[in-house]
Amino acid sequence: MNPTEGKNRRPALEAGTQHSPTKTPFYRRLIEEPSGRSEKGDELRGWPSPGIDAADLLAPTRFHWSVPQQKRDCARMKYRRLGKAGIKVSELSLGSWLTFGNQISDDVAESLMIEAYENGVNFFDNAEGYAQGRSELVMGKILNKVGWPRDTWLVSSKVFFGSAPQPQKPNQYGLSRKHVFEACHDAMNRLRVDYLDLYFCHRPDPETPIEETVRAMSDLIAQGKVLYWGTSEWSAQEITQAHAVARQFDLVPPTAEQPHYNMLVRERVEKEYSRIYDELGIGTTTWSPLASGVLTGKYNNGVPKETRLSFQANSWLRDRFTQEQIGKAGRLGEIAADLGISQAVLAVAWCLKNPRVSTVILGASKIAQLKETLTASDAAEKLSPDVLERIEDIVQNKPQIND
Ligand SMILES: NC(=O)c1ccc[n+]([C@@H]2O[C@H](COP(=O)([O-])OP(=O)(O)OC[C@H]3O[C@@H](n4cnc5c(N)ncnc54)[C@H](OP(=O)(O)O)[C@@H]3O)[C@@H](O)[C@H]2O)c1
Numbered sequence: 094m095n096p097t098e099g100k101n102r103r104p105a106l107e108a109g110t111q112h113s114p115t116k117t118p119f120y121r122r123l124i125e126e127p128s129g130r131s132e133k134g135d136e137l138r139g140w141p142s143p144g145i146d147a148a149d150l151l152a153p154t155r156f157h158w159s160v161p162q163q164k165r166d167c168a169r170m171k172y173r174r175l176g177k178a179g180i181k182v183s184e185l186s187l188g189s190w191l192t193f194g195n196q197i198s199d200d201v202a203e204s205l206m207i208e209a210y211e212n213g214v215n216f217f218d219n220a221e222g223y224a225q226g227r228s229e230l231v232m233g234k235i236l237n238k239v240g241w242p243r244d245t246w247l248v249s250s251k252v253f254f255g256s257a258p259q260p261q262k263p264n265q266y267g268l269s270r271k272h273v274f275e276a277c278h279d280a281m282n283r284l285r286v287d288y289l290d291l292y293f294c295h296r297p298d299p300e301t302p303i304e305e306t307v308r309a310m311s312d313l314i315a316q317g318k319v320l321y322w323g324t325s326e327w328s329a330q331e332i333t334q335a336h337a338v339a340r341q342f343d344l345v346p347p348t349a350e351q352p353h354y355n356m357l358v359r360e361r362v363e364k365e366y367s368r369i370y371d372e373l374g375i376g377t378t379t380w381s382p383l384a385s386g387v388l389t390g391k392y393n394n395g396v397p398k399e400t401r402l403s404f405q406a407n408s409w410l411r412d413r414f415t416q417e418q419i420g421k422a423g424r425l426g427e428i429a430a431d432l433g434i435s436q437a438v439l440a441v442a443w444c445l446k447n448p449r450v451s452t453v454i455l456g457a458s459k460i461a462q463l464k465e466t467l468t469a470s471d472a473a474e475k476l477s478p479d480v481l482e483r484i485e486d487i488v489q490n491k492p493q494i495n496d
Pocket residue numbers: 187188189190191192218219295325326351352379380381382383384385386389391399400401402437454455456457458459461462463465466
């Protein structure tokens with residue numbers, strides 16, 4: 094099928110029309126008649142049904158999200174605002190790095206997305222660079238097949254690394270206006286959507302002025318191709334600069350940062366960004382909560398077959414982990430056992446305890462893994478201050494913040 098014909102395409106608006114919900118007769122009446130009754134006291138036709146207070150629909154600080162038809166109760170999933178933005182993300186989300194279009198079959202990828210969605214996950218993370226675009230192709234095929242209402246899920250892409258095979262030509266990667274535009278269109282086509290909910294600059298690009306990138310992102314938003322843009326692994330200084338440029342030229346600033354965050358990697362999220370959360374209102378979509386599986390304890394006694402770090406293509410990743418880190422992971426097992434949860438769940442729940450985290454992006458190569466980590470929301474309640482202190486004693490890496 095032509096990707097532009099996917100189920101998730103929005104019907105085109107007639108030329109010259111603009112959709113403005115607040116201008117519809119329904120909303121006009123909502124504003125003019127918040128009681129839901131006409132002057133004569135009659136109930137207005139088409140008014141929110143009994144039990145729904147019209148004032149609630151207007152109140153800016155309260156919201157209702159429609160829970161999609163679920164096979165099972167997903168009331169346990171919690172949703173967090175993405176920084177100061179109005180958009181809500183499930184506190185657990187699903188990513189596709191090294192798995193979709195790569196380590197796992199498309200059938201497993203589909204089962205993972207369905208499992209996630211049925212448990213309340215509303216955000217699926219992707220990037221042009223994941224499996225050279227194949228990850229987005231697989232996700233797009235699944236989104237098109239399952240046909241979930243477009244207003245019940247968010248999808249992201251990231252630009253920087255390029256999707257073209259190596260050696261890439263000079264404009265096939267980076268954050269130039271040209272590559273940002275072309276990568277966005279390619280991602281929309283592969284994902285079979287007519288807009289990206291979130292679009293991240295996957296790394297800072299020292300060869301492109303920040304103003305050029307901020308303007309390109311802002312223009313994509315103005316064109317309706319992107320709803321929110323963000324950064325990934327940018328320093329606090331670079332994010333602050335992007336906001337300053339946006340303010341200076343009346344452009345849209347980044348809404349979120351996608352940082353590495355887990356019990357072994359904390360400095361940026363807990364220290365470097367500590368001031369900019371409130372100053373700039375950014376949210377975070379954090380990655381690698383299990384440190385690629387190390388925090389599950391599965392590598393305590395060597396590298397088991399068919400695991401991420403066992404693959405030759407990932408030897409660069411394997412080399413990043415030290416024996417000291419693997420030793421810490423081993424000792425965390427005791428705490429998990431005392432709480433009656435797995436180490437994987439302990440590691441994800443620990444990330445959730447940080448209120449600066451908007452969503453923890455999970456990765457999984459098997460359904461059983463995802464079923465397990467999706468229970469972390471409940472488990473987070475077990476992480477009392479005493480438990481968190483025991484974890485600090487083992488990891489010994491709490492960033493020191495000097496005010
Ligand atoms: N912005 C960035 O630069 C960036 C970088 C990396 C990732 N990300 C995003 O963040 C997402 C998550 O990162 P990640 O995949 O590195 O997360 P992770 O949670 O650190 O690692 C996920 C891997 O751990 C193993 N695993 C997961 N659950 C398990 C369980 N319950 N028991 C045992 N093993 C388990 C699986 O690998 P095996 O089964 O193969 O061992 C799985 O693929 C990515 O998909 C991507 O969307 C972003």
